[in-house]
Amino acid sequence: MSDLNTTLALLTHHKTIRQFKPQPIATDIIEKLIATAQHTATSNFCQNYSIISVTDSAKKRAIAAISGQDYVANNGHLLIMIADQQRNQQLALAEHEPDKLLHSTDKFLAAVFDTVLVTQSLVVAAESIGIGSVILGSVLNDAQQMIQLLELPPLTFPLLGLALGYPEQDPSEKPRLPERAVHFTNHYPRKPVALTNYNQQVQAYYQNRRQTPRTTNYQQHIAQSISQELGNRADLAAIIQAQGFLLDFKTDREDH
Numbered sequence: 037m038s039d040l041n042t043t044l045a046l047l048t049h050h051k052t053i054r055q056f057k058p059q060p061i062a063t064d065i066i067e068k069l070i071a072t073a074q075h076t077a078t079s080n081f082c083q084n085y086s087i088i089s090v091t092d093s094a095k096k097r098a099i100a101a102i103s104g105q106d107y108v109a110n111n112g113h114l115l116i117m118i119a120d121q122q123r124n125q126q127l128a129l130a131e132h133e134p135d136k137l138l139h140s141t142d143k144f145l146a147a148v149f150d151t152v153l154v155t156q157s158l159v160v161a162a163e164s165i166g167i168g169s170v171i172l173g174s175v176l177n178d179a180q181q182m183i184q185l186l187e188l189p190p191l192t193f194p195l196l197g198l199a200l201g202y203p204e205q206d207p208s209e210k211p212r213l214p215e216r217a218v219h220f221t222n223h224y225p226r227k228p229v230a231l232t233n234y235n236q237q238v239q240a241y242y243q244n245r246r247q248t249p250r251t252t253n254y255q256q257h258i259a260q261s262i263s264q265e266l267g268n269r270a271d272l273a274a275i276i277q278a279q280g281f282l283l284d285f286k287t288d289r290e291d292h
């Protein structure tokens with residue numbers, strides 16, 4: 037498809053930015069981006085997320101230490117994307133409705149879906165006005181500390197970070213899998229799709245990129261990505277449950 041409209045071109049040429057100019061993003065721009073992203077589809081029209089702007093430099097540094105990535109402190113604006121059923125709990129209780137369901141895996145997933153989708157909308161909205169971003173799964177390196185740092189109440193969970201800023205780099209685009217490797221018709225294929233060309237493409241990307249070039253192909257990249265220790269992430273299920281989620285097995289409890 038050669039004739040891309042503006043939206044398709046923007047999405048096709050997405051790239052994560054990890055070096056930002058030391059220029060803060062104006063508050064009205066952040067507010068506009070969030071107000072725009074709020075129009076994203078949302079599970080059952082329940083808007084199961086919240087967003088925290090982290091402007092306190094000590095908190096930013098603490099989150100950068102959790103992430104192990106300096107661009108978490110050095111950016112134009114840092115957002116933490118919260119999977120949130122707490123607001124819904126308050127609303128349900130005000131209606132004298134039992135809030136049992138909000139503790140279920142189903143409602144946790146709904147909050148995860150909404151949080152991820154609104155994050156992606158923010159990425160696209162930001163790129164449309166020349167602001168780069170990096171999504172930060174690395175906040176999960178210490179979810180418990182994130183919860184304490186941001187004073188997160190029960191039925192909330194710090195799912196992702198999003199660092200935004202004016203790009204100070206122009207990295208090359210990472211090639212994606214061929215469409216036929218991710219898109220099937222009517223059933224999942226019995227044989228894996230051959231990825232020889234894609235392996236070569238990814239290897240060429242890694243060899244030619246300006247920062248940290250290496251010879252890894254895609255298959256090796258995947259293997260390496262699952263060879264690391266989980267660290268604190270091994271505790272994620274327990275932390276999520278301690279926040280009041282994934283409690284289906286307790287649905288007959290009287291105390292919610």
Ligand SMILES: Cc1cc2nc3c(=O)[nH]c(=O)nc-3n(C[C@H](O)[C@H](O)[C@H](O)COP(=O)(O)O)c2cc1C
Pocket residue numbers: 050051052053054105170171172173174175196209210
């Ligand atoms: C859920 C999620 C979590 C991510 N976490 C991090 C992260 O912690 N640090 C980082 O540098 N990039 C992170 N990324 C960015 C990916 O590394 C990046 O999207 C991927 O390498 C593809 O590169 P591109 O976005 O430039 O096309 C994350 C992306 C997603 C979707």
